[in-house]
Amino acid sequence: MKSMVKPQHEARAKIIKAMAHPSRLFIIEELNKKERCVNELTDMIGADASTVSKHLSVLKNAGLVADEKRGNSIFYSLRVPCIMQFMGCVEDVLSANAKQHNEILKCCKK
Amino acid sequence: MKSMVKPQHEARAKIIKAMAHPSRLFIIEELNKKERCVNELTDMIGADASTVSKHLSVLKNAGLVADEKRGNSIFYSLRVPCIMQFMGCVEDVLSANAKQHNEILKCCKK
DNA sequence: TGGCTATTTGGCTATATTGCCAAATACCAT
């Protein structure tokens, strides 16, 4: 059968890939609380400002954040709050993994 | 300030990264409908069997799918259906992007 | 204007990911 992996999947993967980095996840969480400028995020993340700027550009490119110039700074905000609901599901996966891991340990001790 | 990007973000990013590929998204969607063996998925995706096997191993490693040997085949199933709810949010992002793109076009025509 | 801060861009290296092929492994049926 020909490939059933469609452009739709490519488009979705791009969005999800933009989220798939620890610093970018942090940024998303932070922007969910309130808008922030690059400077603030750089401080919090503890990486080079250029690195953080590039992360933000990835997120912006995916359409996940919006930016607005105000005074001397550029403020970023989360464009799609529904993303945060997903984190609960990710946590479910993590705890299910931890549970399974524990059971494997328990099993070996016997 | 020291980095506020924590192990928690790393762990989450790993899960999300596992989803961040067109073929793997397709697999997730497909397994949400019903369990499938590698063979079937390979046919549908149209890539080398080894490639599909590796994608499945990425998903399994992240704890997103489970596998069960039965007869000659290995059947994979989706372990975390809540993932699918997230796709709606991703679609929202895509349509918001499309809308914005259209408005930019409209603006330039004036 | 000149200096200062905030942000982005270009360039580079290191590392990770992807996907194919060939080979190994597992398992069923004859």
Added chain:
DNA sequence: ATGGTATTTGGCAATATAGCCAAATAGCCA
């Protein structure tokens, strides 16, 4: 055992990603 199907593993080349530095850009304020 032998052959056949299903799946995984190892190896390799191509490509993509991450993060730093240095330099460019933009805007504020004195």
